[in-house]
Amino acid sequence: MTDKPKKALVIGGGIAGLTAAWELAQSQVDVELVEKSPFLGGHSISYCCKATDECVKCGACSVDKMLAQVVSEPRINVTLGAAVAKVDKGGKFTASLDVAPAYIDAEKCDNCGECFQEFRNTGAVVRGYSKNNTPLYAICADAAKDVDAAKLAGVCPKGAINLDAKATKKKINADTVVVATGFTPFDATKKPTYGYGVRDNVITGMELEALIRQKGQVVRPTDLNPPAKTAFIQCVGSRDARLGNLWCSQVCCAYGLRMARKIKYANPEAEVKVFYMDIQSIGKNFPAFYTQCKEELGFVRNIPVDVYPEEEGRMRLSYADEDTGERKDEIFDLLVLSIGITPGEDNAQVAELFSLDQDQDGFLVEKGEGVFLAGTAAGPKNIPASMAQAGFAASEALKYIGVTK
């Protein structure tokens, strides 16, 4: 074929967007990948490996692998810090982007990290999770206002920091669009009796992922010691009519139990209890894994409501004990809330821009016309399911633009 290559626009650089971009590029399609944050990888790049003495197939490592493939693929052009302002469709798609200032010049930066070492405590410089991100660091404009600008600009040995960089605009033409804008993690402050945001040792499952990824083990936020007793509360923000979140988020049982077991594996003396209503043991390996968990972890089929503060940052949970039928109080060092997946907070805007529908829960629905959905933008999914579905979205996009039949 001598035709000019077709071009695809992929919105969102999380695991679904990365996978869709990669799959499209493998079929000789040029890809413009647009990500609103300064880093590729989305939420899932912050997730930890949950292996004990064996891999438990959580899929977290596949995010970094896919990210590495994407950034080294010449057919994929990545634009970071970019938001879609407008989309015109007249046969082809034309997207107008607002691109945030590139305070760190990607050409000059060699990821040495001196800026981060110097300014990490101010929040002015943030670091991504994957070393395959270039730059691995970004300047947070709001926090940078509070630091000495000359000192910040001068900290870089390569002179890559330019605080005078301006926002730019960019236009992208494409034959098809894959929307992979992902999800918004449930805001645990909406379940106020758990004390999230009030008590330091109440954290979300997502925060535990990042904690393990950064520190290599589970530690309490307040004293950085491994917790002797940890509680997981499942279904926080899912299957809850009061919140309007009727769906099962499909990921929390798996990540909760995998991290619970990782705590136990690292420290066999540690006690871990999982408070649940029922375990959604879906997937090929999960029922066998759950059976192992039952031998090592405590399971309480009761969702606690009240969390009371105790000394030294501990928390007391009240629950109905199934064996005795009585109310029981138990003290824990760390409380992990297994928060669920909720529709992307920008979904209404995304739907408007790309002529998509939203379902009754707020997730996105395809309307045809060359715009395809990948990953959790369309509903809760784990990493492998997001990748599989992104591959399907890419194959549909390829059919639409006539590359395949």
Place this chain on the structure above:
Amino acid sequence: MAEEVIKLTKKGGSTLKDKVMEILPEGGNLNLCLTCGACSSGCPATGLHDMDPRKFLRMAALGMDEEIKNSPWIWCCSMCQRCIYVCPMKIDIPQLVFNARKTVPREERPKGILASCDMALRSDTCSAMGTNEEDFQFVVEDVLEEYREAQPEFKDMQAPINKEGAYFFLNQNSREPVTEPDEMVPLWKILHLVGADWTYGTKGWAAENYCMFLADDDAWKHIVEVKAKAVDDLGCKVWLNTE
């Protein structure tokens, strides 16, 4: 956890749960339980008489109406409604408890609640302890005088009775004037300090309504009507019931 297999005795037909669903908006969501147990972890009556709200709802779902009727637990519920507040599916367990009480013949309902309701029905004070108008007025005036003398900063404090046109009509639980008269004073002080225009009434003064807890709708309604009339008769704008 149950040690023995439970034998279900219900042989078809409409159950208590079915009947209650017919009278509640959205059927009280009584069929939506995910058995998460949030109700039971927050309930002050969990564990009493080997029962908790989750178990109670499950028994109702299984049509175990006889067992529910015979359980003293349905009378332990304080109707605080915490279970429905914490329930992710907004299941109206309190209404199910209330209607379960109605399945017990009136004369077989717990003596304490029954006698308190009957006592309240005897006079226009609505006092479940049978305290009459004169005794209530005497205690209030006596306690007021004592505090005005002992605490000069409250020498102008009032505890009006039958003050026509007052903005607030305040009820008082019978227990305080009868057994803990000093307990009435903190609220008087607050009302005094904020400059509230309020009054007690010799009629309809008692705040408690045991007829509601007895699940006797007619008697409950009667008690409310007597108190409401007392508020209207004095021309008060707001009825403050502290129960």
